[in-house]
Amino acid sequence: MIYREAGQFKTSYAADQAVFPINQDRWFIYGFLFVAVAVVPLVASEYMLHTVLIPFLILAVAAMGLNILLGYCGQISLGTAGFMAVGAFAAYKIAIAFPDLPILINFIIAGLIAAAIGTVFGLPSLRIKGFYLAVTTIGAHFLIEWVITHFGWFTNYSSSGVITAPAIAVLGIPIETPEARYVFTIAIVIVLAITMKNLVRSEIGRAWMAIRDMDVAAEVIGIHPLRTKLLAFAISSFYCGISGALFVFIYLGTVEPQGFDITRAFEVLFMVIIGGLGSVMGSFFGAAFIVMFPILITNVAGLFGSIVPAEVLSNLELIVFGSLIIFFLIVEPAGLARLWSIGKEKLRLWPFPY
Amino acid sequence: MRFGNIVSAGMFAAALALPLAGQAMAQDEKDMQFYPVNAYWTGPYAAGGSAFGGGMIDYMKMLNERDGGINGVKFFWEKCETQYKNDRIVECYERMKNRGAGMPLFHPMSTGGTYAIFERAWKDKIPVLTIGYGRTDASDGRVFPYLFPMMTNYWSQNTAKIKFIGMREGGMDKLKGVKIANIHHDSAYGKETIPILDEQAKLYGFEVKHYPVAHPGLDQKAIWLQVGRQFKPDWVILRGWGVMNPTALKEAQRIGFPREKMVGVWWSGAEEDTVPAGGAAEGYIAAGFHPSGTDFPVIQDIIKHVYDKDNGELPRERLGSIYYNRAIVWAIVSTEAIRDAMAMFGNRPVIGAEVQQALEQFQMTDERIKSLGAENLMPAFSVTCQDHEGGAAVKFQQWKDGKWVEITDWIETDDGLVRPMVEKSAAAYSKEKGTAMRDCASVS
Known part of the structure; x- marks a missing residue:
């Protein structure tokens, strides 16, 4: 009923291999993107854009990065925040040293630097697996944090270790208003999401999944484990680096190394787990859940502010949020993305879903 | 699964309703x-x-x-x-x-x-x-x-603190050769006074060493070992915040560093910092811009x-x-x-x-x-x-018998030193x- 697919014939390989093979899906996504890019900046309040949507998009990029590594390649990493910090501080140093460099090129270089650092810390993944790898990546996190905190060069010798991002502009248009920041961010996010979707459908993505599912078997069929794993680390760190750079330049405008502490790494890990491992869509669901939910809870609870005191509410936020995480993991351990695809399958078979 | 769908739909609706609810309340304010x-x-x-x-x-x-x-x-x-x-x-x-x-x-x-x-x-x-x-x-x-x-x-407060230490040592000229350990919270807040301390160290000839403590500061054993065994300072400046402070006081007691020689900033000088440390806080000194x-x-x-x-x-x-x-x-x-x-x-x-x-x-x-x-x-x-x-101006107070007691009058800060740096x-x-x-x- 809802998905009337009758009459949709695929007459070419390209049509058969499209990202969204069903027409309704494609139209929905086009419509959704149109609303997100063109309508939302016009109607959403500054508060909504600045404190809800922009951080959501930025952390979704980090979640995509971790999803490449953890969801597709099966390598557990807790270095996400560290790689974000690399991207953030690299972008800052580049912007200070070369003020005339276009910001997009700056971000790409910052992402590449993060990718290089990520590759180095990915080397142990060849020998270590699972939880042990998680521990080495925590090591990477603390090493990066320590280096940034203790060498003044990274923070331009700021006495407090806080960096402030200079103003940015793209093609002469200053990225200053919340609307401009939002559009800039979502443009980058769309490009990164399309890239990731196609990456994981390509030979590279299939090699990652082979490694994830059984690395010995993957090696037997001719997949080079070192190259594949390091590529996953590099691309993942690239995404994290971009996310970190956006965090400083677009979202907060300033950051101290503690802004990328280990809690941030766990936050991104939870996004990936709750959103859905091995799913681009899941990265967005997870980021939405982790970023928007606490704010939503406090806002909804704030409506009853006169009845319940704020100090109770703020604890309530943590309690409700924690319970919801448990609830969703029990209802659907494969994450929100799986809920989404189950829903879609049912709609396709409507009115007789099974 | 249906329940899950209903829940997420409800939450989505709540998210949409959010900006509306806020506006309705703003009228009589x-x-x-x-x-x-x-x-x-x-x-x-x-x-x-x-x-x-x-x-x-x-x-x-x-x-x-x-x-x-x-x-x-x-x-x-x-x-x-x-x-x-x-x-x-x-x-x-x-x-x-x-x-x-x-x-x-x-x-x-x-x-x-x-x-x-x-x-x-x-x-x-x-x-x-x-x-x-x-x-x-x-x-x-x-x-x-x-x-x-x-x-x-923070910088002015710090000059008052060095003045106070100078008073205790018997004059600013006696500061020469004195060793001060700056144990600070490793954050923007904690690092803020490092430049002024270095500047003052040059000016008065005392030696200062900075020891960062990672957030939240519950484990300081290694740092206090370094402080107590290697550096052996005459004074410790405690630039802590939250749970870091009582932990520092207990560690100081453990290595036997006199609390009377520890000067806290005003984020390290509240009842919440000393009471949890129990007896270890007795004699500890902290700055303040107001008494209790x-x-x-x-x-x-x-x-x-x-x-x-x-x-x-x-x-x-x-x-x-x-x-x-x-x-x-x-x-x-x-x-x-x-x-x-x-x-x-x-x-x-x-x-x-x-x-x-x-x-x-x-x-x-x-x-x-x-x-x-x-x-x-x-x-x-x-x-x-x-x-x-x-x-x-800044006052100093000491923790005695479960109470903060003022031990100095208002001490003027050193604007002549701070202002050019600012x-x-x-x-x-x-x-x-x-x-x-x-x-x-x-x-x-």
């Missing part, structure tokens, strides 16, 4: 003065945050009850939980900035948060008050028009008008604690700035740009402090366009960001 209260009732720093938020609200409740607000304009406020996290502080700021007639001022309640917020607030023309914390070089009002690190900034206790008319008024009517924000026994009194000092400065703004622009709710103008000629004289019932609770100071700090740092900021420096002669 137009005639009242809005005051944002963001603090942290959860997280590792809740001991301080709950007193800051509660104390400020108590003071406004008292003003509303006793005087009917300021000049007949009553206060209303909104609480916002920041968890001492920068992104949540930004969220609170954005959420509250258009309440009522507009936000008159903003207390970030965190040094890191100050950095995250002040450029935004500058653009929105909302003064950011960081009384006793925040970005030190913002004392140069020519470069930072909307940032007010009032009373005493409830023997002040203003706090008696709060008890009479708020707590005796069972309307208080906090348990009664927390009244008069260091953090509570700090909140009262903050509230007094903030509400008096609003009063000055009303004197300039009329008796109606004032907005940020108006409060900023009032703040740039803000005078907190001894007479005014006395008329507010806060004699001895806070030092006199005055803010100008040039000087956003005001140069208030100006240099502010000029560097101005250059890096390409902002113009105001000419203060034309402003006032």
